[in-house]
Every structure is written in structure tokens, then in C-alpha cells.
Amino acid sequence: MNTHRPFISIAILFTLGILIHRVYPDIVKLSFLCLFVFLALLFAVVFFSKPKLSNVFLFLAIFLLGGIYYRSYSFHSKQDILHVARFYRKKPVEIEGLVSSEVTRKSFFNGIKQSFVLSVSKIKTKWGWREKRGNILVNIYQDVDLDFKDRIHLLGKLHYPYDFSKDSNFSFKAYLDNRNIKLILSVKKDSPVKWVKKNQQFSIKKFSLMLKKRLKTRLNKYFTENEVGILSAILLGERSGIPAHIRLLFMNTGTAHILAISGLHIGIIAFLFFLFLRLIPFYRKGHYIMTSILIVCYAFLVGMRPSVVRSTIMTVVFMMSFVFEKETDVLNSLAFAALIILFINPKQLFDVGFQLSFISVIGIVCFSPKIYSVLCFKMERSVAKRFKKLVQGFSVSLAAWLAVSGLIAYYFCVISPISIIANLIIIPLMMIVVVLGISFLAVATFVPFFAGVFSLCLKVSLNVMVLIIYFFSKVPGSYFSIKNVTLSAVFLYYVILFLFSCRPLCLKVANLFKGRVKCKFLP
Amino acid sequence: MFNLTQQERLVLFSFVAIVLIGTMLQYSFKKNPFLMNMVNVVDSEDFYQKVDLNKANYEELLIVPYIGPVTARGIIAYREKKGAFTLAKQLREVKGMHSENYKKIIKYLSINGQNLRNP
Numbered sequence: 001m002n003t004h005r006p007f008i009s010i011a012i013l014f015t016l017g018i019l020i021h022r023v024y025p026d027i028v029k030l031s032f033l034c035l036f037v038f039l040a041l042l043f044a045v046v047f048f049s050k051p052k053l054s055n056v057f058l059f060l061a062i063f064l065l066g067g068i069y070y071r072s073y074s075f076h077s078k079q080d081i082l083h084v085a086r087f088y089r090k091k092p093v094e095i096e097g098l099v100s101s102e103v104t105r106k107s108f109f110n111g112i113k114q115s116f117v118l119s120v121s122k123i124k125t126k127w128g129w130r131e132k133r134g135n136i137l138v139n140i141y142q143d144v145d146l147d148f149k150d151r152i153h154l155l156g157k158l159h160y161p162y163d164f165s166k167d168s169n170f171s172f173k174a175y176l177d178n179r180n181i182k183l184i185l186s187v188k189k190d191s192p193v194k195w196v197k198k199n200q201q202f203s204i205k206k207f208s209l210m211l212k213k214r215l216k217t218r219l220n221k222y223f224t225e226n227e228v229g230i231l232s233a234i235l236l237g238e239r240s241g242i243p244a245h246i247r248l249l250f251m252n253t254g255t256a257h258i259l260a261i262s263g264l265h266i267g268i269i270a271f272l273f274f275l276f277l278r279l280i281p282f283y284r285k286g287h288y289i290m291t292s293i294l295i296v297c298y299a300f301l302v303g304m305r306p307s308v309v310r311s312t313i314m315t316v317v318f319m320m321s322f323v324f325e326k327e328t329d330v331l332n333s334l335a336f337a338a339l340i341i342l343f344i345n346p347k348q349l350f351d352v353g354f355q356l357s358f359i360s361v362i363g364i365v366c367f368s369p370k371i372y373s374v375l376c377f378k379m380e381r382s383v384a385k386r387f388k389k390l391v392q393g394f395s396v397s398l399a400a401w402l403a404v405s406g407l408i409a410y411y412f413c414v415i416s417p418i419s420i421i422a423n424l425i426i427i428p429l430m431m432i433v434v435v436l437g438i439s440f441l442a443v444a445t446f447v448p449f450f451a452g453v454f455s456l457c458l459k460v461s462l463n464v465m466v467l468i469i470y471f472f473s474k475v476p477g478s479y480f481s482i483k484n485v486t487l488s489a490v491f492l493y494y495v496i497l498f499l500f501s502c503r504p505l506c507l508k509v510a511n512l513f514k515g516r517v518k519c520k521f522l523p
Numbered sequence: 524m525f526n527l528t529q530q531e532r533l534v535l536f537s538f539v540a541i542v543l544i545g546t547m548l549q550y551s552f553k554k555n556p557f558l559m560n561m562v563n564v565v566d567s568e569d570f571y572q573k574v575d576l577n578k579a580n581y582e583e584l585l586i587v588p589y590i591g592p593v594t595a596r597g598i599i600a601y602r603e604k605k606g607a608f609t610l611a612k613q614l615r616e617v618k619g620m621h622s623e624n625y626k627k628i629i630k631y632l633s634i635n636g637q638n639l640r641n642p
Binding site: 226453 | 528530531533534537541542544545546548549552562563564565566570571572582586588589627630631
């Protein structure tokens with residue numbers, strides 16, 4: 001069956017356009033690029049009656065559009081604060097702006113550190129206040145009650161981000177740059193923080209942050225600080241409170257993806273929402289639509305990270321397939337989700353979270369059926385049938401591990417072979433934790449009488465999960481460090497992986513060149 | 524009136540099962556408080572991954588939370604200059620070690636297989 005997947009080619013070309021212009025930023029002037037896109041579109045219209053030729057020009061336009069979009073997104077206007085930052089490196093500077101992200105709180109030595117993104121509106125120069133633009137990351141080392149969309153006035157030291165360790169390829173500076181943040185403002189404990197205007201207006205984001213705070217209060221009432229840190233990450237997308245030793249355990253056993261809300265979490269939560277909505281007597285398609293709406297609201301609540309956006313889009317597409325009675329294709333909806341994320345922020349392509357999120361799904365979709373068929377071929381038929389679920393689970397786990405290992409080795413200099421087995425056990429446990437967690441939050445909000453018993457079940461399942469991860473980390477050879485992993489080595493790894501997975505296609509191409517297969521385009 | 528759909532049965536079954544298990548756990552923890560400590564893995568220092576202060580090399584020290592390149596180099600320099608660590612408080616003499624960091628770091632360290640405790 002020939003599956004129609006237009007979004008895959010569009011996403012690949014758009015991505016290539018972004019990639020080329022990242023590597024060669026000044027390859028062609030922006031104005032010429034726009035002209036080429038216009039010409040390509042023109043030719044696509046002129047040759048509209050010849051589909052193959054028209055498609056070529058259309059795809060060329062999409063490829064060039066990727067570059068134009070990336071360059072326009074990376075462009076800093078003359079008003080940008082980046083242009084004047086170098087004059088304020090040595091002394092404190094006064095800045096006014098709007099809090100444009102969630103305010104995260106962390107304990108820091110003897111006090112509190114609050115971090116958020118500030119949309120700059122003014123900076124104080126020796127000639128007075130000047131209008132400036134741009135986003136900066138603010139670290140405030142004091143306990144102040146800041147809220148989303150508050151307009152504030154700060155005094156602090158402006159500096160460029162620095163990389164903490166040169167041992168891995170993960171760069172904090174690049175991580176911030178992918179979010180269009182090039183500067184950090186550090187506000188000391190005794191520096192004044194003044195409110196120009198407190199946010200009184202209602203907005204969806206403000207409501208979701210307020211709801212998140214309330215839900216976290218419910219968790220604080222029944223769980224210890226460390227447990228709240230883990231549960232906030234798994235249920236509410238807040239990773240700043242995860243204890244360092246727990247983070248290390250999860251990273252070393254290759255199960256750190258559990259601490260980030262992604263496809264599995266969204267899938268479980270969508271199932272729970274759908275299950276409860278089915279209790280309401282309503283027409284079936286309405287249940288799918290309501291579930292989609294609730295999932296989108298949940299995505300806003302937990303913060304729209306790439307993995308959350310990807311899985312939300314894919315879940316909504318899946319739900320809508322029932323409403324419109326159309327078949328869905330996983331790879332096509334994955335490509336669609338990638339396009340949405342890249343349209344919002346093309347620099348997300350270089351974000352490690354984006355890369356891991358998409359490559360893991362591609363790996364599972366492409367490799368797990370092949371691994372499963374190889375394992376079934378090697379095993380006896382009766383054994384394969386009896387342990388079908390286990391073999392399927394192992395295939396998915398191995399496929400995901402193969403897909404993400406290259407990137408994990410590059411960014412974090414660690415390889416965790418134990419994760420193949422660990423994930424087989426931890427993922428079902430994680431599903432129980434998520435179901436119990438969401439149920440606890442619902443019960444604690446609407447039927448607080450039962451919150452205590454729900455919290456105990458959740459506490460025990462969470463601690464059992466961490467205990468099992470701890471035992472996996474103790475297995476000899478469970479993980480090992482790997483140094484000096486270059487980008488070309490990672491690229492070669494994925495090329496080899498791709499060649500193995502596309503063996504029939506490669507054989508076909510090889511035969512084509514050997515003259516064994518006829519091709520209508522060649523004489 | 525007593526007919527339940529499949530979804531209603533699943534929800535009701537799950538709710539009753541969780542309440543039952545939770546109530547049994549509540550009773551067990553009240554009767555035997557030590558069970559609560561057994562279950563408390565996340566907060567227990569026994570489940571921290573320990574690195575031996577006298578055997579770990581630079582890369583192994585960097586993996587420890589709150590130990591950065593300066594502190595890791597300081598620990599190795601201290602070992603080379605004054606020999607192996609024998610007491611936890613010797614860690615305070617390492618270059619780059621603050622008292623707040625020290626309290627956090629010792630949970631992840633051991634000396635010759637013995638866990639370090641804050642004196």
C-alpha cells in the first residue's frame with residue numbers, strides 16, 4: 001500500500017533549508033533568497049499542468065523558505081539590547097521589562113534563586129532611559145513575589161552566558177541562544193526590584209501558571225520535598241526541583257526521558273481524559289473533540305516544550321482521525337508536528353530536547369517492527385507467540401535506545417546499555433505513577449477526603465520505581481563514559497543505522513546501478 | 524439501574540482498588556512506623572550513588588553533583604600533596620570548597636568504602 005505522506009518531504013526540505021543557513025549564514029543575501037523563492041513559486045504555477053516539474057519548484061521554494069525563515073528569526077534589530085550589552089559589562093545596569101515566562105524557584109546556598117525570561121523595554125544609559133528590545137534571562141537571588149506579565153524594574157549585572165564544563169558537547173550558551181536569549185542579568189540579594197505594573201489581566205498562560213501553583217500546593221501537602229520535585233517533573237513539567245542524586249540515577253540508567261513530559265505521558269493522560277469523558281452521555285465524536293481540547297489545555301499547563309508540543313499535536317491528529325473518519329500515519333503527523341514547532345521557533349532544530357524527542361519516535365516507528373520480525377524469526381514460533389508482548393516491548397526499547405544513543409553520547413558523553421532492560425520495567429511503573437498522580441491531583445482538588453489514601457499509593461509506587469532504577473544503576477557495565485565524540489562520528493553512526501534499516505531499498509539502488517533493475521528514466 | 528458500561532466498571536474498579544490499597548497502607552504505616560522509612564527511598568541517603576574520594580579520577584569526580592572542574596582539580600591536587608583522605612573534614616581544606624557545597628557534596632562521597640557523614 002502506497003501511503004501518502006506529503007508532510008515528510010516538506011519537513012525534510014524545510015529542515016535542510018534551516019540547517020544550510022545555520023552552517024553557512026551568509027551564503028546568499030536575504031533579498032536574493034526571497035527573489036529565488038518568488039521565482040520558484042512562479043515556475044511552480046507556470047508548470048502547474050506538469051505535476052512532477054511543478055513539485056520540484058515547489059519543493060525548492062520550501063527549501064529556500066527554511067533558510068529565509070531562520071535568518072529572519074535570528075536577525076537582531078538595531079533596538080536589540082545585544083548591541084549595547086558590551087558597554088555594561090563592568091557595572092550594574094538598570095533595566096525595565098516584562099516577565100515573559102514562568103518564574104522558576106530553586107534553593108541556592110542559603111537563599112532562593114528565581115529565574116525567568118524578561119522582555120526588555122528600556123535600559124538606563126548615561127543619557128537617560130532608552131527604548132530597547134530583546135529577551136534576557138534574569139537570575140534574582142532573593143525571594144520576591146514575581147508573576148507572569150509583571151512589568152518590573154531591575155538593577156543587576158549584565159553578562160554573556162558561559163559554559164560550565166568543556167567536557168561535554170552540551171552548551172548552555174547554545175541552549176539559551178536557541179531560545180533567542182543571548183544575555184543574562186544577575187540581580188543580587190540586596191538589589192532593589194520594583195514593580196512598574198503588576199499583571200491584573202486574565203490570560204490563558206497566567207491561568208495555567210496559577211493552576212500549576214495550586215496543584216503543586218496539593219503535592220507539597222502530602223509528599224516530601226524530593227518527592228514533590230520528581231512528581232512536579234512527571235506531572236506538571238517543572239524540572240527545576242528534581243534532586244541532583246535522582247537526576248543522576250535516571251541519566252546513568254538511560255531512563256531520564258521519564259522525567260520529561262513526552263508522548264507516553266500525554267498518551268496516558270489523553271486516555272484518562274477520554275475514559276472519564278466517556279462517562280458523560282454525549283455523542284462519541286464529542287468525546288474525541290473534548291479530549292483534544294483538554295490535552296491542549298494540559299500542554300499549556302505544563303509548558304510548551306518541544307516534546308510536549310510534538311506529542312500533543314500527534315495526539316490531537318490521532319483523535320481527529322476518529323472525528324473525520326480518516327486514517328492517520330504516524331510519520332506524517334510527526335513531520336507535521338515538527339513543522340509547527342519549527343514555524344514557531346526554527347532554532348528549536350538545534351535544541352537537544354527537540355532532537356531526542358523526534359529521533360526516538362522515528363527510531364521506534366522505523367526500527368521496532370524490523371527488530372521484532374528478526375527476533376520472531378530467530379525464536380521458536382510457540383515461544384514468540386507466548387511472549388509476544390515482552391518481545392514487542394523489548395523491540396521498542398531497543399529501537400529507541402539505538403535511535404537516541406548517538407545523540408546522548410555526543411551531548412552527555414555517556415552510554416547506558418542497561419536502559420534497554422531498565423525501560424522494560426520502568427515504563428510500566430511510570431505509567432502507574434502517572435495514572436495515580438493525575439488521579440491524586442483530581443481527587444485532592446474535588447474530593448479531598450480521599451487524597452490521603454491516593455497519596456500513599458502514589459508515594460509507594462514512586463519510591464519503588466526509584467529503588468528499581470537504583471538497582472539497575474548498580475549492575476556492572478550499566479553505563480560508561482565516552483569522551484571526544486565528534487559530530488562526524490555521530491553522523492556516521494546514523495548513516496550506518498539508516499543503511500541497516502533501509503537494507504531492501506539500498507539493495508534496490510545497488511542493483512539499479514548494476515543494471516539488473518530496469519529504470520524508465522534511463523535508456 | 525445496576526447496569527454499568529465497560530468504562531464505568533473500569534473507573535469504579537480502579538477507584539475502589541486504589542482506596543482499598545491506600546487504606547491498607549495507611550493502617551500498616553500507622554501500626555509499623557518503620558515501614559514508612561523502608562519505603563522512603565527518594566529521601567534516603569543510602570541510595571545516593573557514592574564515589575570513593577581516594578580512588579575517583581577527575582572524570583569520575585565531575586559526575587558528582589555540586590563538584591565542578593575547580594573542586595575536582597582541588598581534590599586531586601590535595602591527594603597529590605597531602606596523601607589520601609582519611610576524614611570528612613579534610614574536604615573543607617580543598618580549594619573551591621564552600622561550607623554549603625560541602626554539606627551537599629559529602630552525601631555522594633565515601634572514603635575507602637565508608638560513607639561520609641557531616642560532623
